[in-house]
Amino acid sequence: MPSKNDNLRKRKFMHNRKNGNFDVKMKNSDYEYELLITDSHEKKPIKKIHNKHGPKTSQNAGLFFSFMCLVVTVTILIIFFGIYTDSLHPIIDTIATQLGYSEKQYGAIFDAGSTGSRVLAFEFHKAYLDGRLVLDNELFKELKPGLSSLTPEKGAIQIKQLLDEAKQFIPEQYWPNTPIALKATAGLRMLGASKSEAILQAVRDIFTESGFMTNDHSVEIMDGTDEGIFSWFTVNYLSNRLTSRNTAAALDLGGGSTQVTYELNEIQPSYKDFIHPVPVFNSEVNVFTNSYLGLGLMALRHAVISYQKADNQTSFENECVNPIVKNKSWIYQNNEYSVSGKENKKASPDNPEVDFETCVESVKRQVMPLLKPKPIRIQEHIINAFSYYYDRAIETGMVDPFLGGEVTVADFTKKARESCATANTDQPFMCLDLVYISVLLQDGFGLNPQTNIRLFKKIRGHEVSWALGCFFQNYITLQQKMKRASN
Incomplete structure (x- = not known):
């Protein structure tokens, strides 16, 4: 039975509660919660109520739990969208870099082409969420002529010069973990096994x-299939289309060969070896x-000019060269030729021009x-063309030399007609080159005249070259070897 004192305290407590004369405070100590009721008049504790049931029975603990749920949810959403939405990667990577979580990777590829040698060195960072490589900076340097026009000794000197450029770009502490490779294209393919191998061995000694x-595969002649695939990878990587449902086609026109690469999922039996x-x-x-x-630009030019001529003949007349051109010197595969335009009886003497249809x-x-x-089915894709496609377009004012641009197949045909009708000794082979590009796109690849062709030397500030795709293959192969070794 309650005592008089207990009844008095109870009445006093109810009176103070009714009139708002006490304060309630919570104290957390190792998940034990105290409800401290203080008399507002006497300023002394009346009673302590202990709660050992944890956060679920306290307001602040509930808020804390809700906040933590929110943090976890937002984190999951950021990770999910960061992986599947490319636009969030730069944001997350920037934050990670500012916090000191940035890992660098370097690489260098040497392009031994038919008309020149180039080095492309790359600086990447690894994406914080999924570890993919993101290209930050690159080096591009070129020296002429191509290795196929040099002796092994002079070829090694040329590559050493480009190698020194790469060393200036890549910090020395990264050299032991930086893969490099030299891949030769059509120029060395057509040179012959013994001559090309002597040049490649001289380069291997420099690389070692x-x-x-x-x-063992760092210096070699590249298969034409790889050249096309690497170019396609580069174009779509730089365009952020590798994970897109509509990847772009890549047309690469070199000096000795041309490559065509695009996504094709419906495999016909006659095409299975090319998929x-x-x-x-x-x-x-x-x-x-x-x-x-x-079907490279220089190889085709030589084939047209020397058609049905003796193998040792070095002086030619050709219907695709303006009659005003006389004895123009041209060097192809270490051989010097003298080329003149062939008389066009359909043109007036006062206005010499090429017979376009005959050409x-x-x-x-x-x-x-x-x-x-x-x-x-190449027309189902956006088409990107580069190398000599781009070069001839900027040389004739079809696109901006710095920004590139977009033209149609018909634009190439129109410019070819204009060039063939113009007497120009400074560009004696422009008529032939543009006619070839027009024929290749329309008659060869089956593109209609209205098909748009995107011409860029760079995408997002980076060179459009098979070298970037080649680096990625080397890097992936290296990672796979390291993973097998660790297992």
């Missing part, structure tokens, strides 16, 4: 002493690719037999 990471699965981050994409040896037929005669198989 470089301090960079190399292997290749390409690793793209965590998936694969089937692409059609083929390298047409002999077109001469070019078709050389192109069509070599174009097997012809690309199919």
Whole structure:
């Protein structure tokens, strides 16, 4: 039975509660919560109520729990969208870099082309969320002529110069973990096994002493299929299309060969040898690719000019060269030729020009037999063209030399007609070159005149070259070897 004192305290407590004369405070100590009721008049504790049931029975603990749920939810959403939304990667990587979580990776690829040698050195950082490589900076340097025009000794000197450029770009502490490679294209393919191997061995000796990471395949002649796949990878990587449903087609026009590569999932039996699965981050994409040896710009030019001529002949007249051109010197594969324009009886003496239709037929005669198989369904894709496509377009004012641009197949044909009708000794082969590009795109690849062609030397400030795709293959192979070794 309650005592008089207990009843008095109870009445006093109820009175103070009714009139708001006490304060309630919470104290947390090792998950034990106290409810401290203080008399507002006497300023002394009346009673302590202990609660040992944890946060669920306290307001502040509930708020804390809700806050933690919010943090976890936001973190999950950021990770999810960071992985699958490319636009969030730069934001997250910037934050990670500011907090000191940034890992660098370098690489260098040497492009031994038919007309020159180039080095492309790359600086990447690894994306914080999924570890993919993000290109930050690059070096591009070029020296002429190509290795196929040099002796092994002079070729080694040329590559050493480019190697020194790469060493200036890549910090020395990264050299032992930086893979480098030299891949030769059509120029050395057509030189012959013994001559090309002597040049490649001289380069291998330079690479061995470089301090960079190399292997048995670091210096070699590249297969034409790889050249096309690497170009396609580069274009779509720089355009952020590798994870897109509509990847871009890549057209690369070199000096000795031309490559066509684009996504093609419907495999016809006659095309099965030209369909290749390409690793793209965590998936694969089937692409059609083929390298047409002999359909590079310089190789085709030589074939047209020397058609039905003796093998040892070095002086030519040709219907695709303006009659005003006389004995123009041209060097191809270490051989010097003298080229003159052929008289066009349809043109007036006062206005010498090339017989356009005759030139077109001469070019078709050389192109069509070599174009097997012809690309199919390429028009379903955005088309990016580079190398000599781009060079001839900027030299004739079709696109801005710094920004590039977009033209149609018909624009190339129109510019070819204009060039063939203009007497220009400074660009004696421009008529032939543009006619070839027009024939290749329309008759060879089956593109209609209204098809848009995107012409860029750079995308997002980076060179459009197969070298970037080549680096990624080397890097992926290296990572796989290291993973197997660790297991």
